[in-house]
Amino acid sequence: MVDDKKRRSRKHITENERYMIEHLWNEEHWSQVEIGRKLGYSQGSIGRELERGNVLDYSHLDRRTLLNMNIYARIKYSAMRGQYVAIKNKTRVGTGLLLTPELKELIETWVNVEHWTPEQIAGNVQDVNVSSSAIRLWARKGLINIRTNKYHGKATTAEKKVLDSQRAREREIQRLRNKLRENGDLVRHSIYERPAKVEKRQQFGHWEIDLVLPRKNNNGMQRDDTALMTLVERKTRFISIIKVRTKQTADVVAGFKLFWERYGQAVRTITADNGSEFISWGFLEHVQQEMGVKIYYCSPHAPHQRGTNENRNRKLRDFYPKGTSFDRVTQQMLDETAERMNTMPLRMALGNKAPIQVFDPEYKAMQRYKRAYNKKKQKQLEDQIQRNLGQSGSNIDDI
Numbered sequence: 001m002v003d004d005k006k007r008r009s010r011k012h013i014t015e016n017e018r019y020m021i022e023h024l025w026n027e028e029h030w031s032q033v034e035i036g037r038k039l040g041y042s043q044g045s046i047g048r049e050l051e052r053g054n055v056l057d058y059s060h061l062d063r064r065t066l067l068n069m070n071i072y073a074r075i076k077y078s079a080m081r082g083q084y085v086a087i088k089n090k091t092r093v094g095t096g097l098l099l100t101p102e103l104k105e106l107i108e109t110w111v112n113v114e115h116w117t118p119e120q121i122a123g124n125v126q127d128v129n130v131s132s133s134a135i136r137l138w139a140r141k142g143l144i145n146i147r148t149n150k151y152h153g154k155a156t157t158a159e160k161k162v163l164d165s166q167r168a169r170e171r172e173i174q175r176l177r178n179k180l181r182e183n184g185d186l187v188r189h190s191i192y193e194r195p196a197k198v199e200k201r202q203q204f205g206h207w208e209i210d211l212v213l214p215r216k217n218n219n220g221m222q223r224d225d226t227a228l229m230t231l232v233e234r235k236t237r238f239i240s241i242i243k244v245r246t247k248q249t250a251d252v253v254a255g256f257k258l259f260w261e262r263y264g265q266a267v268r269t270i271t272a273d274n275g276s277e278f279i280s281w282g283f284l285e286h287v288q289q290e291m292g293v294k295i296y297y298c299s300p301h302a303p304h305q306r307g308t309n310e311n312r313n314r315k316l317r318d319f320y321p322k323g324t325s326f327d328r329v330t331q332q333m334l335d336e337t338a339e340r341m342n343t344m345p346l347r348m349a350l351g352n353k354a355p356i357q358v359f360d361p362e363y364k365a366m367q368r369y370k371r372a373y374n375k376k377k378q379k380q381l382e383d384q385i386q387r388n389l390g391q392s393g394s395n396i397d398d399i
Contacts, residue, residue, distance in 0.1 A: 012086070013041065013049055018079035021049060025077045050075050053082030057281030059249065084187075101192065101199070103128065104144050107135060111146045188284065191271060191305055194296045198269060201235045204362040205268035208232050208309035211247065211277060212316060215323040226326040228334065229255045230316065232309045233266070237349055238359040239312050239341050241334040243326065247275075249282035256283070258331075260291060265370075266363050271296045271306055315341060 013021075017039050024030040024038065032046040039046075055078045058066055066074060106127060110116045116125075118132035138144045198206045212228040225246040232239045240263060244255035260267070270287060272278040272295055279297065287293050298305040319337050320326070342356040350358055 013039075013045070013082075015079070015083050018049070018053065018082045021046065021082075022053075022077050022079040025050065025072070025075070029072055049082055050077050052085050053077045053079065055081060055281075057249075059276055059280045099138055099143055103130075107138075107144055108146065188279070189294060189296050191296045191298050194269070194271070198234065198271075203268070204233070204235050204366055205266055206234045206271070207267060207269070208234060208271045208306045209278065210273065210306065210309045210313060211244070211252075211275060212313055212320075214326045224325050224327040226329075228316070228320070228326060228329075229259070230309060230313055231259055231263075231270075232312045233355075233359065234271075234308050236355050236358040236362055237308060237312065237346060238355040239316075239338055241316070241338045243329060243331050243334055247277045249277065249280045252277045252280075252283055253286045256287065264291070266359075266366060267291075267293055269294050269296060271298065271309075273298050273303070273306060274300050312341070 020039065021035055024035050030038070032043045032050070035041075036043050036046045054075045056074065056076050058069075058074065106125070107121060110121045110125060110128075111118075118135040121128050121135065122130065122132040135144070139146045197203045209229065209231050212230060214224050214226060227244050227247055229242040229244050229252065230239060231242070240259055242255040242259050245251040270293055274297055277283065278295075284295060287295055303310050316337070319340075320329070342359070343354045345352050345354050
C-alpha cells in the first residue's frame with residue numbers, strides 16, 4: 001500500500017500506469033479502490049481515468065439501465081485511448097486556447113498589412129480581446145506569423161523549451177492517433193484540423209449537419225421526440241432535410257443513411273456540433289468507418305463555426321416556426337420544403353443564383369473527377385501487375 005506522502009507527490013498518471021490499469025481492470029477485475037491503492041491514486045482519479053479511456057458507448061441508455069449493468073461490462077478501458085486523450089487535453093491549457101483561426105488571421109493582418117503594434121491592436125481593435133503581451137507571446141512561440149521583428153524579441157531559452165515541448169506533444173498526439181487508427185479505433189477530429197480549402201469554401205462536397213428540435217411543453221420538456229436533420233453543403237448552400245424519429249443513435253444513423261442514399265456521392269467531409277446525437281460512438285462508427293467520411297467537431301458553444309447550417313436553419317423556421325410539432329410532418333413535405341429553399345436565389349452568397357443552380361454543375365464535375373481518378377488508379381494497378389509478371393518471368397529465365 002502506497003503511503004499518503006507518496007500519493008500526494010503524484011501529479012499525473014503515466015503511460016505505463018495506464019497499461020497497468022488496463023490489465024488490472026479488464027482482466028483481473030480489480031475495483032477502483034484497489035487499483036488506487038496499488039498505484040498511489042485516489043478512487044476518483046482512477047474513476048476519471050477509466051471514463052477517459054472507455055471505448056464503449058452507452059449514451060443511448062438511460063441512467064437507471066446503466067447503473068443496473070455490471071460495471072466491468074459498462075467500462076472497457078484502453079490505455080492507448082487514455083494516453084491519447086490526456087496528451088490532447090494538455091494542449092488546451094494556457095493562452096493558446098484563446099487563439100482561434102479567425103483571431104490569428106485578424107492579428108496578422110493588422111500587424112503585417114496595417115503595421116500596427118500589439119499595444120495598438122489590443123487597445124483599439126474591437127474583435128481582439130487579448131492583451132499585447134499575449135500577442136507577443138504567440139509570436140515568440142510561432143503561433144502567429146508576424147514578419148516584422150521590431151514588435152517582439154527573440155525567444156528566450158525557456159520559451160524555446162516550451163515550444164519544443166509543444167511540438168513534441170503534437171508529434172506524440174499524431175503518433176497515438178495513427179496507432180488508434182491502425183487498431184481500428186475511432187478518433188474524433190477537431191474543426192481546427194479541417195483543411196483551409198474547406199474553411200474558404202474552395203472545394204465542393206463538405207457538409208454541415210445539425211438537428212432542429214420540435215416545440216416544448218411549459219415545463220421545458222419536448223412534446224414529441226421527432227426532429228429534423230439538416231445537412232448543408234458549404235460551397236453551394238444546398239440543403240437536405242431528413243426527418244428522424246428520435247435523437248437516439250439508431251434513429252440518427254437511419255436518417256443519415258437516407259441522406260447518404262441520395263447525396264452520398266457528393267460528400268467529402270461532415271462538420272458537426274457536440275450534440276450527444278453526433279458525438280456518440282455509434283454515429284461516428286457508421287460515418288467514419290463504414291462510410292469512410294471524416295467528421296470534424298466544432299468547439300463547444302460555438303455555433304458560428306457552422307454558420308452556413310445555422311443560417312439555413314433560421315430560414316427553415318419560416319416554414320416550420322418555433323413551437324411547431326414535427327410529429328405529423330412527412331418526409332415528402334420536407335423534400336418539398338428543401339426544394340423551395342434550394343430554388344431561392346441567394347444574392348450575397350451565390351451572386352443571385354439559387355443553390356440548385358450551383359450544386360448540379362459542381363456535383364457533375366465531382367463525378368467526372370472521381371471517374372478519371374479511378375481510371376488512373378486502375379491503369380497504375382495494371383501497369384504494376386505487368387511489371388511484376390515481367391520480373392518473375394526474367395527470374396525464371398535466369399534459373
